[in-house]
Amino acid sequence: MLGPSGCGKTTLLRMIAGFNSIEGGDFYFNEERINDKEPSKRNIGMVFQNYAIFPHLTVRQNVEFGLKQRKLSKEQIKTQTDKFLKLMQIDTYQERLPERLSGGQQQRVALARALAIMPDVLLMDEPLSNLDAKLRVEMREAIRNIQKEVGITTVYVTHDQEEAMAVSDRVAIMKDGIIQHLGTPQDIYHRPENTFVATFIGRTNLLEGKLTQENGQMYVSVEQEAPFAIDVNTTEAQDVVVSIRPEEFQICTSGEGIKAEVLDSIFLGLNTHYYCKLGNGKVIEVVSESDLRSNVEKGSEVVLAVKSHKINVFDQNGETNYSKGM
Ligand SMILES: Nc1ncnc2c1ncn2[C@@H]1O[C@H](COP(=O)(O)OP(=O)(O)OP(=O)(O)O)[C@@H](O)[C@H]1O
Numbered sequence: 001m002l003g004p005s006g007c008g009k010t011t012l013l014r015m016i017a018g019f020n021s022i023e024g025g026d027f028y029f030n031e032e033r034i035n036d037k038e039p040s041k042r043n044i045g046m047v048f049q050n051y052a053i054f055p056h057l058t059v060r061q062n063v064e065f066g067l068k069q070r071k072l073s074k075e076q077i078k079t080q081t082d083k084f085l086k087l088m089q090i091d092t093y094q095e096r097l098p099e100r101l102s103g104g105q106q107q108r109v110a111l112a113r114a115l116a117i118m119p120d121v122l123l124m125d126e127p128l129s130n131l132d133a134k135l136r137v138e139m140r141e142a143i144r145n146i147q148k149e150v151g152i153t154t155v156y157v158t159h160d161q162e163e164a165m166a167v168s169d170r171v172a173i174m175k176d177g178i179i180q181h182l183g184t185p186q187d188i189y190h191r192p193e194n195t196f197v198a199t200f201i202g203r204t205n206l207l208e209g210k211l212t213q214e215n216g217q218m219y220v221s222v223e224q225e226a227p228f229a230i231d232v233n234t235t236e237a238q239d240v241v242v243s244i245r246p247e248e249f250q251i252c253t254s255g256e257g258i259k260a261e262v263l264d265s266i267f268l269g270l271n272t273h274y275y276c277k278l279g280n281g282k283v284i285e286v287v288s289e290s291d292l293r294s295n296v297e298k299g300s301e302v303v304l305a306v307k308s309h310k311i312n313v314f315d316q317n318g319e320t321n322y323s324k325g326m
């Protein structure tokens with residue numbers, strides 16, 4: 001689940017967990033409606049923004065905690081605890097108290113404790129936001145693997161788009177308490193429901209466009225440039241909003257496309273970002289794979305070919321996506 005700060009992500013998780021009242025709507029775990037079920041009976045594992053581990057218990061005791069409450073045998077408790085201490089890479093300081101751990105280490109204790117009880121549903125609210133970049137990537141892979149292995153339905157809140165794509169089967173984009181788009185990571189990126197989703201996930205250029213029809217074929221022109229054929233779900237000529245991601249342009253020296261002037265470029269290793277000015281003055285962002293020798297020079301006149309099957313065409317309000325196919 002992704003969305004701007006304050007859109008209601010934590011509130012929704014707290015409703016699932018039973019910590020917030022539910023004024024409307026129903027929550028189901030499989031076929032079971034859980035609106036009125038006791039929070040303690042929901043068998044939920046939780047890792048929230050502020051890791052609440054017990055300060056007076058050692059790392060090992062923290063991980064054991066939920067298991068002891070479940071009255072498992074001593075042996076089962078030991079096996080399960082060892083497994084998750086190791087998976088979360090906290091086995092070397094299992095006898096320490098939390099106050100002698102770093103923030104990232106404490107967060108891993110919280111993760112181990114939540115996973116060890118084999119919950120039916122796992123709720124995670126930015127569980128990795130306090131970890132450094134490298135550990136975050138390692139941990140998200142560990143979470144993904146454990147989650148797949150044990151098969152726990154997980155609702156995962158993050159601000160990190162790449163993390164969202166990496167851990168999820170489905171991504172929900174929320175705005176002002178309303179889910180704007182629920183779909184696979186590919187779906188959300190390539191065929192966003194509306195312009196909010198298109199701009200929230202990844203980078204894009206939102207351009208003014210006009211749809212026209214000729215002999216049953218639809219054409220779109222962007223920013224008053226020459227029209228090109230486009231596959232859309234409407235036959236109505238109209239003003240539209242066209243979303244073209246930076247990588248959906250190709251910089252060419254000649255041929256068909258939109259004429260532009262290169263204003264500036266930033267070399268980022270794998271890719272180079274270009275800022276290009278169109279005929280009407282609009283500046284857009286273009287990304288292309290870096291060339292071995294040189295960037296396209298500042299001030300060059302170029303032609304931007306559009307990968308038209310990839311771009312998205314929205315109605316004038318940006319609420320309906322007319323584009324077809326993936
Ligand atoms: N206890 C509360 N009483 C009243 N309003 C609250 C309460 N908790 C949160 N809110 C409000 O509800 C809205 C949603 O808050 P929530 O914490 O769910 O946002 P969020 O999407 O998790 O944001 P963030 O990404 O910053 O964590 C916010 O406008 C917030 O101010």
Ligand SMILES: [Mg+2]
Pocket residue numbers: 009010011125
């Ligand atoms: Mg929150």
